[in-house]
Amino acid sequence: MPLLAIVIPYYKIDFFEECLESLVNQTNKWFKVYIGNDNSPSDPTSMITKYQNKLNITYKFFPSNWGKNSLPEHWNRTINLINDEKWIMVLCDDDMLGPKVVEEFYRKLREVEIAEINLIRFATQEINGTGEIISNIQKHPKLQCYSDLFYSRFIRGGRSSLSEHIFRKKAYDKYKFKNFPLAWHADDYAWLEFSDFGFVYSINTALVYFRLSEFNISRPNYLLDEKREYALVFFKKVLMNHIHKFKPEHQYPIIRYAEMLNYPNVKRPIKLWSDFFLLTLRYAGIWEALKFSRRVYLNSKVND
Missing domain, CATH: 3.90.550.10 (Spore Coat Polysaccharide Biosynthesis Protein SpsA; Chain A)
Structure with missing residues (x-):
């Protein structure tokens, strides 16, 4: 065998x-x-x-x-x-x-x-x-x-x-x-x-x-908006279940990368933003959490 x-x-x-x-x-x-x-x-x-x-x-x-x-x-x-x-x-x-x-x-x-x-x-x-x-x-x-x-x-x-x-x-x-x-x-x-x-x-x-051909889901310029949303699904699962397992120097960059998948669409559930705020606060501190709040605010004004 x-x-x-x-x-x-x-x-x-x-x-x-x-x-x-x-x-x-x-x-x-x-x-x-x-x-x-x-x-x-x-x-x-x-x-x-x-x-x-x-x-x-x-x-x-x-x-x-x-x-x-x-x-x-x-x-x-x-x-x-x-x-x-x-x-x-x-x-x-x-x-x-x-x-x-x-x-x-x-x-x-x-x-x-x-x-x-x-x-x-x-x-x-x-x-x-x-x-x-x-x-x-x-x-x-x-x-x-x-x-x-x-x-x-x-x-x-x-x-x-x-x-x-x-x-x-x-x-x-x-x-x-x-x-x-x-x-x-x-x-x-x-x-x-x-x-x-x-x-x-x-x-x-x-x-x-x-x-990488015309038949691949991975091909460039194919379902870009959908893939961005599905990437966010993936990162939310990673953050909620596993972020504490990553090396400390990797944790906040991963959180920030996932956060950026939310823009420019900031009309998302409040819980999602609160989860990102708490993650940023826990893994990067109060100053980065305040900057996160400012980014959300500015993006919401741009898209009003």
Whole structure:
């Protein structure tokens, strides 16, 4: 039994064969592939049959389309297909793995196990719809505590994707993926929980390719207002449940970042503003809390 399950929550066929081909090209094939079809209009069975003798595949067609309402729930039900594998990668149907991802995972696994780390991530590079490289390679510190990772991701403008991570099944079983609208930051929240604010182990000797195409929710200028609102949903959950776990020097910058998501629309519930005031007061002091009140007042006058 392999230790690694590669789970593909399938819906789009456009780049699916390239995704499967990247698995065939792995230098270490000690993994099993689980594909869950979210009632896609594009039937992938002939393509899966083509690769069945090259990959160890379990395929399941789900007659109900969950992704339109809760994409993380489709991730969860596809993960539920796996057997006794101890580690999981959720690979998007349009992303690709470099040929040494699985090999490097196993090569580093003993070190990860000794350190009792739950979350691994790989170096990444972005590609477009035609497979052209459109970004530099993003590498990470070998060991990084989650507070530093989160700070780099949001406050310093880093990037992250679902496919670049491998996580321990026991951590997943404890938390699962939570439902966020459009699955916006659902993976970021999962890494926060799966890591238990411990260390994340980075493998920079293999690449995961994140595809940014016309079909991605992440594509620029798509649903910008909605994504801003959903980002606020994510940050409110982080602030209410976890802000005390971050390093002291990271707490107020994260609170301030979340606060800025509220502008220019200040016509929000009083409780939201009072929560932000109390958080600012607690983690930054009375002077910053007074400045926060002034910002809210000035923004409300601008938008009257």
